Amino acid sequence: MKLVERYIAREILLPFMVVILILVGLFASFSSARLLAGAVTETLGIAALLKLVFLKTLIALEVLIPIALYISVIIGLGRLNKDQELNVMRSFGVSGTRIVLTVLTVAIPVGIVSGMLSSYVRPWAYAESYILDAQAEAELNTNRFQAGRFHGSERTGRIVYVRSKNDTDKQMQHIFHYIKKPDGSEIVIAKQARQIQPSEPEQRPHIRLFDGMVYQLTSTASIDDVIQFKAMTYFIDSDYVLNYRRKAAATRTLWESDQPRDIAELQWRISRPVSTILLALIAATFIRSTPRQDKTDRTYLIAALVFAAYYNFTGLAKSWVEQGVVGSIPGVWWLYLLMLAALGIYALLRQRQFPRPR
Structure with a gap:
């Protein structure tokens, strides 16, 4: 040059x-x-x-x-x-x-x-x-939750509230969970919850909820669904990573x-x-x-x-x-x-x- x-x-x-x-x-x-x-x-x-x-x-x-x-x-x-x-x-x-x-x-x-x-x-x-x-953005990862605070995500429209929490045994009391869906919304209320760690690598993480209600609110049906449960397994959505x-x-x-x-x-x-x-x-x-x-x-x-x-x-x-x-x-x-x-x-x-x- x-x-x-x-x-x-x-x-x-x-x-x-x-x-x-x-x-x-x-x-x-x-x-x-x-x-x-x-x-x-x-x-x-x-x-x-x-x-x-x-x-x-x-x-x-x-x-x-x-x-x-x-x-x-x-x-x-x-x-x-x-x-x-x-x-x-x-x-x-x-x-x-x-x-x-x-x-x-x-x-x-x-x-x-x-x-x-x-x-x-x-x-x-x-x-x-x-x-x-x-x-x-793992909305249901209990490690990020603080008792007495609302945790929300604009990306998914999810809101979670936990009144009290024990970090040692992953126990939570009085849980409120709201998720907005395309055809309506869903509300889950439970007295107790516990996060279950996967025992195998391919197993999805999930949370066990006890003594609660599920309210499924839809804009298309004339009657909303109400489900009462003693125990329910709620899987954590990992599609954000695996998709x-x-x-x-x-x-x-x-x-x-x-x-x-x-x-x-x-x-x-x-x-x-x-x-x-x-x-x-x-x-x-x-x-x-x-x-x-x-x-x-x-x-x-x-x-x-x-x-x-x-x-x-x-x-x-x-x-x-x-x-x-x-x-x-x-x-x-x-x-x-x-x-x-x-x-x-x-x-x-x-x-x-x-x-x-x-």
């Missing part, structure tokens, strides 16, 4: 490192605050909370890295343009094509890293985070599937390098190499609007594949083909406006 290319690459990489650190720090702080607000430490502890934040940050890197590169290209080339260095380079024969190729020498390795994270690191991080999330998780599935598994949602997830993963590179090229188009055209505020505003539109369109493209609106071909690739075509048209127009000096 020649001196000019190294200089331009450095002007992009330095802000890239700063921006990615800022974005990672902000995301980790936001995730920590959200988990702390959800009282996750009461269930998992500080060590598990830090691990969960780390996993969620790894998952977010596939989005944070392209954003950081997009911003750094605008910042780096924008500074060169503002100080008239791009015009000086152009005056001694450095063409716009050469500048774009330099941007590509930075964007391609970053895109490969983003693709590796999306295809291999992200599924592993999702699998690990689902396990921790399940532990934090097939598409985002945590191995890339090879998705490759062998013909389900639209699996295809959408696979194409999302393998499109990350292409997306990263195209975003870097789009960022380069916001920089003018002609004198007296530096309008930084307007450039940043347009760049933000373009990225917002791009982000929404990528989500739309993936949703169309998931819903079967678009088949596996063209899949999500139609968006990137349109972006590439737009960049090609822009390059031709720029070449006609500023022909290469002979």
